[in-house]
Amino acid sequence: MVTANETTLQDLLEGSKQYRVPLYQRTYSWEKKQLSQLWDDVVQLAEDRITHESATHFIGSVVLAPSPGNGPTGVPQYLVVDGQQRLTTLTLLLCAIRDHRAKHEDPIHRGRMNDLYLTNPYKPESQRLKVVPTQTNRDAYQACVDSTPHAGGSDQIGAAYRFFAAKLVELDDPVDQFDIERLENAVISGLALVSITTHPGDNAHRIFESLNNTGAALSQADLLRNYLFMRLPVLGEQVYRGLWLPLEAKLDKSKELELLFWLDLVQRDARIKQADTYASQQARLDRLTDEAEIEAEVARLCGLGNLLRVILSPEIEPHEAVRTRLQRLKAWGTTTVYPLLLHLLDRRQQGTATSGQIASAMLYVESFFVRRLLIGRATANINRILLSIVTEMDRTQPVDQAVHAYLSTGRKFYANDEEVRAATRTVPYYLNGRPHQRALILRWLEADHGSKEPVDLDSLTIEHVMPQSFTDEWEQAVNKDLDPGETYEQVHNALVHTLGNLTLTGYNSELSNSSFDVKKDQLAESGLVMNRQIAEQPAWGRPQILARADALAERVIAAWPGPLAGAKPSTSAAWSLMNTVLAALPAGSWTTYGDIAAIIGSHPVAVGARLSTATAPNAHRVLLAGGLVSPGFRWLEPDKNDDPLDVLRSEGVEFDEDGRASDAQHISFEELAELAGLDVETTDEPSATDLGQEALPHFFDQVRDKHDEEVTAAVFSVVEAWRELGGRPEFGTGRSETSCFLIAREKGEEGGNIWPFAIYPSGRVEVVFQHLRVRPPFDEVTMREELRQRLNGAPGVNIAAAKIELRPSFPLKVLLDPAARAVVQETLEWFYEQARSTVFVGGAR
Template sequence: MKAKEAKLLNFLQTAPQLVIPIYQRLYSWGLRECEQLWEDIIRCGQDEDNHGHFIGSVVYIEHGLYSVTSQSPLLIIDGQQRITTASLLIAALSEAVGEEEFIEGFNQAQLRGFYLTNPLLSGEKRYKLILSQTDNETLRAIIDGKAQPECYSLRVQENFEFFQDKLKDKTILETVCKGLSKLIVVDISLQRDNDNPQLIFESMNSTGKKLSQADLIRNYILMGLENEHQTTLYNDHWRKMELLFGQEAYSEQFDSFMRHYLTVKTGDIPKIDDVYEAFKQYFRLSRQSVESAVADIHQYAIYYCAITLGAEKNKTLKETFQNIRELRMDVAYPLILELYNDYQNDVLQLDEFIEALRLMESYVFRRAVCAIPTNSMNKTFAGLSKNFNKQRYLESFKAALMLLPSYRRFPNDEEFKREIQIRDLYNFRSRSYWLKKFENHNHKEPTLIDSATIEHIMPQCDNNADKVPQVWRQALGDEWQRVWETWRNTLGNLTLTGYNSEYSNKSFAEKRDIEKGFKYSHYILNNELVELDNWNESTILARAKRMAERASNIWPSAHLPIEVINAYKPQNTTNAVYGFDDHPYLAKECVNTLFEAFRKAVLALDPCVTEVFLKLYIAYKAEVNFVDVVPQAKRLRLSLNIPFAEINDPQGLCKDVTSLGRWGNGDVEVGFENLEDLPHVMALVTQAFERQMDN
């Protein structure tokens, strides 16, 4: 590696040609960066005492030795943004100065002949700077003074026009020339055989826009290859992926795609900012060729775009993926990608794939309705396939879902039907999703509901009880306010309409019978309203019950015979069963009183909490133990599974047992011997429980 300070214009003049390798991202500087460069140039152009302004480094790879008869182009690996922007400014400046020479060396012919072109050469070699793809065609049109091609780079053209506009003020041209002549870069040349361009590239603390994780991965894969090999892999795979995503989706979603891809491949979920490092580790350990790695990423990118961007060709899959997107099931994408790959490779049949997707959809929706914490779902989906037997794919998939424990559970029909009747579904995160599913389930002529709005049959009244009309107070009875507050946003009171403003707060009979009322509605959800004479708590609850039954079919649970489920259960290595008799101190009245009060309070924390009697202690767990109880002669000794440094203990009840041997799990010990201390003890236990749920 050779590094030296150089004037930017000298660097551009002496370089035979600067080539942006095909793997580099497209030109991405916006008006903000152009404005900053402009201000720097004006500032140092006006300051006679300023003899140089540093704008960053230019790092490039020299292909070979220079000779009198042959000079190779320089491949830019860092600095393309500032070099391209400077070239756009020089092109605009050459137009503005014309034949006039404001300072020596700054007339049109010299600006173009020194810094933009090699005027005595022709073809590709005529241009000083070679960009990639549409960027290059746009820059050439600017340099040659020709009309832009039909498909041109908006960013390149916009920035050129920015400088054109700035240079309309002829009074600043001399200042711009002076400032431009003072720009300094660090000229860093690398030898491919002696230097590692990727390591140097990663370590550069360059100004400008931060590279995305996808940019870094692409550069890592392609940078070390010979130019011809780079071009082949880029054109065969990476460019096709960029086109597959589209420019906007590629810049916004490709990092997320690579995160999901790595989760499929490794079973671990990298943080979004660590995707590049995770990929490097995966690539090194996989020992696959660059060709197979890029081809595999390309294949999964096709799956990802089918799932997330509507590119799926199969009609049924396309509709299912649309539902998944509306439900915002991003956490499930790694598993969906794995299933899609197995479907494409005939390991999983199409009908099985569709059923698996719909069960995943049901799992996510049921849990949301039942208000089960979602913070574990990404890990649940990422690790679920470890339990699959792909010789019995769908069966093992269902078993894995059905055997999920505690707060990862698949809510059963009883829990789901109970909760969907009482849940606030108006403020549910995906209300258009569930309304569409209700309206179109098993319908061969589905209705578009994009123009419809959600209608409160018993009016919402801006969530203000004072605005409830008298006609509705009478219809709802003496307890109208309780009924209104309890049920207005729930399943039984909600439907679809295209005439929300016309219905307003009208009585039920008016909403039913007016022109375009429920009686004339095209929506299936309104059919049963036509026969009703009034609307009150009993009719709301009756409708909710019917709809809950229907919901259990729209979002089905997984079902397998009990003997099949048992075959998939982990085998218990011990037949020992423990109970109260194994803890003799529980027979003492004072200890038993403490224990019964404690267990009631712990089990009430959440439905997912389970109690397990073991030989030496009694464990309470969500998925793993968060508190263990050891009955003693006059008290209960509790072990809380939480680091001592994290516990908030205003009463001073906790003891640090991090380095001590104790029955039970955890670093915090609490003695419980007085019933009046139960609220303080439970405040500590709750911290251990919530820590596990959060993790």
């Protein structure tokens, strides 16, 4: 027997009660994908409730079982049979909201939210937390609830808290004093759940097993088809053969049909989620009274299906300009633009817009995408903006002018010409947007030249002319243009990822870290105009990179129209991004003013000036380049005078006798970008190479070219020991060298392929925690933490706990020490056994 009731988070959490996650449940495992979905839903709900105060959003169920230990006194306890991920995440979101409001509004919010939703005040310690995760997650969760210095650590609980903290910083609009309060109210009283409570004596573990071993459910498209034809007892056969079957022939039976039904709904109400498609369509169709009306509705949907087919297959569009814009927007890969595209095509079909007008409207959208990416705001509120165009644009204007006007108003980050000119010089283009989008813009710029060389995105990759890695040759070349007091590292970090330093090539690995003299010879032979222009330069350093950035900015401005005159500039974009990045910085780590500047496209001095005058998350974790606290650092809170070293030490940062923070705990700007959710390209992946059986000797030839025979022999012994265990080496050539991956499990085996290290001949062993986060059994943070601790037992290896979500490395030369090599090989043996145990037991853990 079970009892089911619709409820809210407020009803679940208010009052004295405790929800305990049973030991048989897995540890907390929500990743950025699930967190992002929840965040988007909550933000949309908060906006919906401005005009519809009673709006709710259903997020699923929680299954609870009364604890066998409940008595007549004490806090009622429930076992969370199902839904623990959801419940844990929601309370972590409340922690982040509490901390944000306590810091930026009033400290009273801390006690208020603790007493109402997070703790049972005045109860014994064992009963104090309202939600008690598994033992593995408990310390990290309690740190967030209690706001200790370790809150927001490097584990998945800490990552979720930091994700929400960063999103709150990004969302908080200084001119809207109620935006965070609305969000809190949406979470507390607007999220609808079904609470299913078992009766005493029920087998909670058996219920858990049955809930997680169900068959595949019907899709929303299946449900809607069944509903429609249930309403057509007389005309069903005729409608099915004449309308429905042709519609299914045009569109995939489930995925694309479901997309069509959702697109139809958001033409009227942008708030409708894809998960609510069936319920919303059913509510709309319930108002139809006879079969003729339902037949007409199916016919209308078929007409929209023809238009969706054009969106999904732009090559069938006959009008050249419309076809080009559809192809580009499809390539961009943002499906939330589809409602607008469907509307534009429907307007043309209805005769209220011409092909020229809808092509012009699509160009404005394309320009909106391009210019936002250039200033580093590619994803900010993008889905909400796109989904709202159809319902919010001015219907009295021609459709292209209406789209242009809508995108030009409000806080939409549609960069004007001056912002584009500034951004191409300073913003790290290579860290913005998605990798394929960055390549697309370069491809489109090249196509604008009328290049005769075919440009194939599958074969061309983005090349850094000044390479990402430091080399002596490049340092000497760049040093000629340094200003007094500047270092090569500062200039390199400031320029390496900017647009002026990037191009497209089909031979990235061959160019790699070569000197400019070598690169220019190869670029001069390219069929791409942009490469031949680079090859014409006598040298490549700051003057050339900035000059090229300026030239590219003018071509961007000419190709993609900006917002209407008078549109509000996005001057706060850099500082908003800085706050988002800092909020993602884990406890027990630190970064530098230069790292922050490199991400946001600014200068270390400007970053320091900003942090000294404006409140920002974790500002005390930003240090000078050598790991020293800036002499000018001051807390902005008037009542706070703690020594920043003491605060950092309490969070886990280690300092030497000179007050320098441990370099192992330094988070570089590339790592910061990953933590903040910027879509950066990750480590090279193992793949088949053209070298075939020559890959292994080729790899060792590269090691030998960079190191002496002793290092080569040490690497050889590690690889051979791996092969003796039963593993195998595999190779990748996506970078400047042939990298070696130690494969423990193959793609087709239970749990998928997995490897602990990537070895690079240039001199590092990369520990791929980021890759391991989604591979069992190392998707459990305890397993990754044990791997880190085992490796840290090797002399010369010091991997910080704060980097357990990243890809830290240790020097190849560490393997020269027999003691270190022995620890590494013992760790590899342990890793191999753990990885293979998943195969042997069929994934059970």
